[in-house]
């Protein structure tokens with residue numbers, strides 16, 4: 001009979017084996033899925049806290065997988081960051097957003113800025129900035145319709161590259177956002193040095209219960225600090241009415257969260273935006 005230790009080793013082997021098979025299967029579909037438009041963009045609206053009107057959106061990718069169903073980014077982005085397919089996928093999302101903005105302009109629809117997420121992997125490439133500029137040129141999009149979201153930890157892990165990239169993109173007119181602020185070991189130093197337009201407070205800033213007096217002071221003052229630095233402050237993951245009211249009372253600009261809307265298909269977003277724009 002096997003010892004407990006041997007059984008453990010077997011168990012880990014099996015788990016590892018399963019993971020390898022899963023990853024191989026995902027990798028065998030990813031390229032064809034990109035060609036067949038099986039990666040789909042959802043938009044989550046951002047709302048103004050005072051007027052509660054749509055002020056923008058964030059593009060969030062989903063995978064309509066041929067055998068595994070509808071997958072969220074947490075199921076495939078870690079793998080794509082490992083095998084670098086994320087470089088292609090992020091540009092696919094960005095180009096789809098450019099095409100969509102072009103169509104909104106051509107059809108005379110209301111236009112709001114759209115945020116696109118970029119993995120830290122891009123910070124190691126040479127032509128990230130040039131590729132983004134080439135695409136806005138191709139579709140003739142004013143760069144200020146596009147927000148480039150990098151997480152706080154991406155900015156910090158590649159600080160020198162990130163600083164140069166942010167400077168060049170911003171010079172070109174793109175809006176630069178820091179995502180997930182407050183999720184890790186935040187550095188106020190990064191706020192001092194990076195040329196940013198938007199600060200997105202991480203969703204974990206808010207628990208379900210009301211903030212303690214200390215938490216209230218911290219959030220209030222982070223918002224104040226960011227606003228004094230001329231940043232637009234967006235709070236993510238807002239699910240409850242009291243959170244929205246609290247954020248409004250501390251002068252946060254925008255909110256994004258299930259309280260207002262989940263991420264929705266592009267056509268649904270367009271309908272809501274049209275209704276919003278009616279006088």
Ligand code: C2E
Nearest residue numbers: 060061072073090093117118119237238239256257258263
């Ligand atoms: P993120 O950039 O922080 O995006 C916000 C996530 O929070 C989204 O999850 C959104 O659906 C979710 N969310 C929004 N409101 C609420 C709320 O009120 N409560 C809760 N609990 N969650 C809320 P999603 O779509 O599953 O995306 C997860 C992450 O995957 C994103 O986090 C982002 O880091 C990454 N991601 C998504 N699309 C892309 C992409 O095109 N490229 C890259 N590189 N990463 C992406």
Ligand code: CA
Nearest residue numbers: 058117149179
């Ligand atoms: Ca984001």
Ligand code: CA
Nearest residue numbers: 179180200236
């Ligand atoms: Ca975030």
Ligand code: CA
Nearest residue numbers: 151179180183
């Ligand atoms: Ca996140």
